[in-house]
Amino acid sequence: MLSKLATRCMRGTLMNHRLDGSKMGLSTSCQLLRKKVMFPGALNSEYTHNLQFVSNVQSIPTYQVMDTDGKVLDTAHEPQVSKEDARKLYKNMLTLNAMDQVLYEAQRQGRISFYMTSFGEEALIGSAAALDPKDMVFGQYREAGVLLQRGFTLTQFMNQCYSNERDLGKGRQMPIHYGTKELNFQTISSPLATQIPQATGAAYAMRREGNRLCTICYFGEGAASEGDFHAGLNMAATLGCPVIFYCRNNGYAISTPSIEQYRGDGIASRGLGYGIDTIRVDGNDIWAIYAATKAARAIAVEQNKPVLIEAMTYRVSHHSTSDDSSAYRPKKEVEDWSKRDNPISRMRAWLENKGWWTRGEDVEISKSAKAEVLAAFAAAEKLKKPAIRHLFEDVYDEIPLSLQRERAEIEELVQKYPDYYQVNDFAKQ
Template sequence: MATATDTQPADLDLIAVLDPEGKPLAGAELPAISDERLIELYRTMVLMRAIDQRLEGLQRMGRIGFFGSARGQEAAVVGSGAALQPEDWLYPALRENAIMLLRGFPLSRYFAHMFGNAHDVLKGRMQPMHFAGREVNQVSWSSCIANHLPQATGTAYAMKLKGEAKVAMGFVGDGGTSEPEFHAALNFAGVWKVPAVFICQNNQWAISVPSSKQTASETFAVKARAYGMPGVRVDGNDLLAVVREVSAAVERARAGGGPTFLELVTFRMGGHSSADDPSRYRDDQTVQSWARKCPLARLRTYLESEGKWDEQRQEALEAELREEINAAVKEAERADLPPPESLLEDVYADDPPLMDEQRQFLADELAFKQDRAR
C-alpha cells in the first residue's frame, strides 16, 4: 500500500488520491472501482448527510433522545464499508452506522432504532445510535469505548480457526486508542495474525479532548509497529484514498496476511453528540478550515470533472433522498412500542424452566396493573 509520493512510511505519511479541490494528485493510483459503484458510494455519503440533518431535527423536537452526527466523516465511513463483502463482520463505533445502509439494511428500520419501537430489529432494547443487524453482520458497539475491539479480534480468530475467507472490521476513535481494550485487541490480533482490519477515525476530538492530548506518538497509525502489523495513515476526507487503502487491507487479511491498523484523518464537524456544545472547547477558525475540506464537495468536484455528475443529477438525488427519508421516518414512527412480553425473548436458544416462571410472573404483574387501572 504505497503512498502517492513514496517519500516516507505509510504510517507517517498522509496518503491521498485527490487534492482538497478534488483533482487527482500527480502519480496517484486510482482505486479499481466502477463508475456505477462510485456513484453508489457518493449517493450513500449524501444520504448520510441528509440523515444527520433529519435526526438533528427529530432530536430538537423531542421525538428521539439523542444522536451522534457523522457530518464531515462521510468519506471515511462509506469508503471503509465499501471494502467489505457481505460475509464479513462489522464492529462499528458511534459514527459508522451508515455502512449497514450501504450493505442493504432497510432505512425504515434504521430510523425505528432511533425511536426504539417494535419496528426496530433490536426491539427497543438499546439506546439510540447503538445499531446492530444480523442480516448485515453488524454487531452493536458499546458506549464503554473500544471494548468491542476484542470482540472483533475474537470473531476474526474464529474465522481463521474455521478456515473461512472472511474478515472482521473494527472501528475506534482517537480517544479509544488510549483504552486497554485497544491494546489487548491489537496485541492478540498481531500475535495470531487474524483476518482483522482495525480503523481509527481520527476526527481530532474525543468529546472535548484534542488528539494532541491523546498520544505522544507522531501519528496514531505508527502504533501498529508495536503490534507487528502494517500501519497506514490516510486522508479520511478522500473517498478514493480510503477505498483503495482499506480495500488493500481487507484483501490482505482475507488472503491470510494478517491484520492492519489504519488511521483515517478527518474532522468531527458537529458536537460529540446532540448533548454537546463544541464551541466551548474549540475555535471556529479550525472548524471553518476543515469545512473547506468537505468530503462530499471534494468527491462531487471529481465526479463532475470526469463527466460523471452534474447539477441536474444532484438536484434529482437530493429530491429522491428527501422522499425516501420522509417515507422511512413515517413508517418507523407509526410502529407501536415493543410489548412488555418481548423483554423475555431472545434470552436463550432453548429456554430453561426458569423462563416459563418469569413469563408467568410478568403476565401476573401486567394483569394486576390492568386491574388497578380500571
C-alpha cells in the same frame, strides 16, 4: 539458522583460548552476529556504543489519492470503479447526510432520545465498498454509512432509532446502536473499545475456518486509549488474525482534543509498535480510504495478518446530541473546516471532473433522499413499542423458573394497571 550460528559462536567463545592462555580470533560470521541483539525479545535490534534515548522517529506519511478539488494527484492511483458504483457511493453520502439532518432535529424536538451524526466523516463509506459482504463488521457508533452501503434500509434505521416493534434489536438498545445478522454487522455497544478484542477473536475463528474472510473494526482515537485497544492489537499480531483495525482520528474524543490525548505520532505509530502493517490515510478522501481498505483486506486474508488504518479527519458535528462542542472549540474552527475540506464536495468534484455528475443533480438527489428519510421517519414514529414479553427472551434457550415468575408478576401488574403502564403503546403479547 540464527540459533545454530549463535550456538557455534557461543562454543567458540569458550574454545578460543589456547592452552597457553593466548586468545584466538572469532570467525567473521560470529563477529557479525555479535552486532545483533541475541535476546529473544528484540531480534532485529543491533548493539550500539552510543548512550541515546529514542524520543521520536520520522512521522508516518498520510496517503492521499485526490486533493480537495477532486483532482487525482497521480494517475496511477486513479480509482478503478464503474460509473454506477461511484454514483452509488456519492448518493449514499448524500442520503447519510440527509438522514443525519432529520434525526438530529428529531432528537432536538424530543421525538427520539439520542443521536450521533457523521457530518465531516462521510468518506468512511469508501471502506465499506472495499470489503466482501460476508466480512464481519464491528462498529463503534459513527458507521451508519457502512450499513447504508451494505443495504440497510432507511426504514430499518428509523425503526431502530425509534425502538419500535419492527426494530431488529427489539427495543433493547439506544438509538444508533445498529446491528444486523443478515448484513454481517455486529450490534454496536456503548462501552468504548470492547469491540476491538471481539473483532480479533472473530478474525481468529475465520482463520481457523479458512474461509478467506476478515473482520473490520472501527473505533475513534479516543477509544485507542482504552486497554482493550492494546490487548486486541497485540492478540491479533501474535495470533495472526485477519482483522482490519480502522481508527477514525477526527481530532476530538468528545471534548478532549488529540493534543491532550497522546504525545506520539498519532495512532498509526502504535500499530508499528505491535508489529502490525500500518497505513495512515486522508480520511476525507473517499478514494484513499477505498484503496487502503482494499489493500488491507488483501493482506489480512492472504497472509493472515492484522492491518491498522488510521484515517485522519475532522468531526464537524457535536460528539452527540448530549454534547455542545462550542464549549471546547471555536465555532469558526468548525466552519473553516467545513469549507476547506468537505468529503462530499470532494467526491462531487471528482465525479464532475470525470463527467459522471452534473451540478443540478445534487439538488434533486438531496431532495429525493430527504423525502425518503421523512417518509420512513413518519412510518416508524407511528408504530408501537416492542411487546413486553421481549424483556425475557433471547438470553436463555429455555427461560428459567425465576424469570418465568417475574414475567408472570409483570403480566399481572400490567393487566391490573393498564393505564399506568400505557399498554396501548406496546405491541400485543
